[in-house]
Amino acid sequence: MKILVAGGAGYIGSVVTEELVKDGHNVVVYDSLYKGHRGAVVRGATFIHGDLLERAKLSAALREHNIEAVIHLAADSLVGESVQNPAKYYHNNVFAGLALLDAMRECKVRRIVFSSTAATYGEPEKQPLEERDPTAPTNPYGETKLAFERALHWYEEAYGIHYAALRYFNAAGATTHCGEHHNPETHLIPILLQAASGQRPQVEIYGDDYPTRDGTCVRDYIHVVDLARAHILALDILNARSAIYNLGCGGEGYTVKEVIAAAQHVTGREIPVRVGARRSGDPAVLIASSDKIKRELGWSPQKQDLHEIIASAWQWMQQHPHGYADEK
Numbered sequence: 292m293k294i295l296v297a298g299g300a301g302y303i304g305s306v307v308t309e310e311l312v313k314d315g316h317n318v319v320v321y322d323s324l325y326k327g328h329r330g331a332v333v334r335g336a337t338f339i340h341g342d343l344l345e346r347a348k349l350s351a352a353l354r355e356h357n358i359e360a361v362i363h364l365a366a367d368s369l370v371g372e373s374v375q376n377p378a379k380y381y382h383n384n385v386f387a388g389l390a391l392l393d394a395m396r397e398c399k400v401r402r403i404v405f406s407s408t409a410a411t412y413g414e415p416e417k418q419p420l421e422e423r424d425p426t427a428p429t430n431p432y433g434e435t436k437l438a439f440e441r442a443l444h445w446y447e448e449a450y451g452i453h454y455a456a457l458r459y460f461n462a463a464g465a466t467t468h469c470g471e472h473h474n475p476e477t478h479l480i481p482i483l484l485q486a487a488s489g490q491r492p493q494v495e496i497y498g499d500d501y502p503t504r505d506g507t508c509v510r511d512y513i514h515v516v517d518l519a520r521a522h523i524l525a526l527d528i529l530n531a532r533s534a535i536y537n538l539g540c541g542g543e544g545y546t547v548k549e550v551i552a553a554a555q556h557v558t559g560r561e562i563p564v565r566v567g568a569r570r571s572g573d574p575a576v577l578i579a580s581s582d583k584i585k586r587e588l589g590w591s592p593q594k595q596d597l598h599e600i601i602a603s604a605w606q607w608m609q610q611h612p613h614g615y616a617d618e619k
């Protein structure tokens with residue numbers, strides 16, 4: 292297929308692109324490089340440096356490359372920042388996203404896989420979370436992702452654009468070529484690995500008074516390649532229908548302290564930690580039921596072991612100590 296990956300120079304987008312190219316698809320990466328990295332654009336993909344709001348450029352990309360499907364991962368994704376600056380999230384995650392949908396309408400591209408999030412659920416009433424559970428986001432990040440999901444629903448009704456909205460839980464890990472490089476970094480695993488490699492003095496645990504097995508938050512970590520493979524499976528349904536799928540490994544998840552222990556084990560280094568206050572907006576437990584995507588698309592995660600996930604991120608970090616900063 293001919294696929295445009297919006298945000299294909301970002302962490303998850305680069306791995307999705309890598310898997311698509313491996314499978315023999317023709318991929319156009321469309322990225323403003325506002326967060327993404329030129330060095331993360333996978334060899335074998337065509338790169339277009341553009342913003343979703345540059346309508347003429349975007350439409351030309353869709354038309355000239357005969358794009359049949361779009362995978363949309365071009366968005367802001369920091370919960371805390373979204374509370375401080377909701378305008379940015381409505382602008383980038385809703386307004387610019389709608390511009391992409393309108394360009395797709397104009398160019399008659401009727402398939403889209405959308406990068407959504409567990410943050411659409413808000414504070415969960417039960418675990419594990421299923422797709423039919425109530426959505427009540429507690430921050431503008433989750434709210435804007437849900438708003439875009441709702442837009443997809445109505446665009447399907449009116450314009451026949453089929454969509455798959457994939458609600459990611461905690462993406463982690465790396466491939467040989469592609470890894471996680473954010474500035475600032477806020478995610479637990481890369482922060483731990485930065486501390487293990489001496490790039491930061493210590494790691495703060497955001498609260499140890501949660502009602503969990505050791506008092507720290509429980510999350511459902513999923514290897515980024517397993518996440519990427521789900522995008523490719525989801526493309527297959529888009530001829531006929533739309534769907535929303537959770538993506539996590541399920542089970543018991545891992546507490547922050549368990550992740551720290553695993554990171555120390557994998558790196559063989561002591562990681563200095565201190566317990567700090569809770570981070571606002573963190574639910575105590577977020578675990579996915581991914582039964583729906585397993586049942587309907589035959590997806591199953593191949594790398595469920597946390598040590599294996601962390602080891603892949605550690606290997607990438609050792610080979611790219613400054614992330615993509617040294618690559619042009």
Ligand code: UFG
Pocket residue numbers: 368370408409410432460461462477478479480482494495496497498508509510547570573574577
């Ligand atoms: N944590 C720490 N110290 C840190 C960083 C994180 O204790 O320095 C904790 C967090 O409080 C949380 C866990 O580690 O309990 C994981 O935090 P991350 O920031 O790595 O990931 P989140 O669970 O906050 O974020 C994920 C996705 C978001 C999504 C969110 C839903 O990355 O896109 O889940 O709540 F919005």
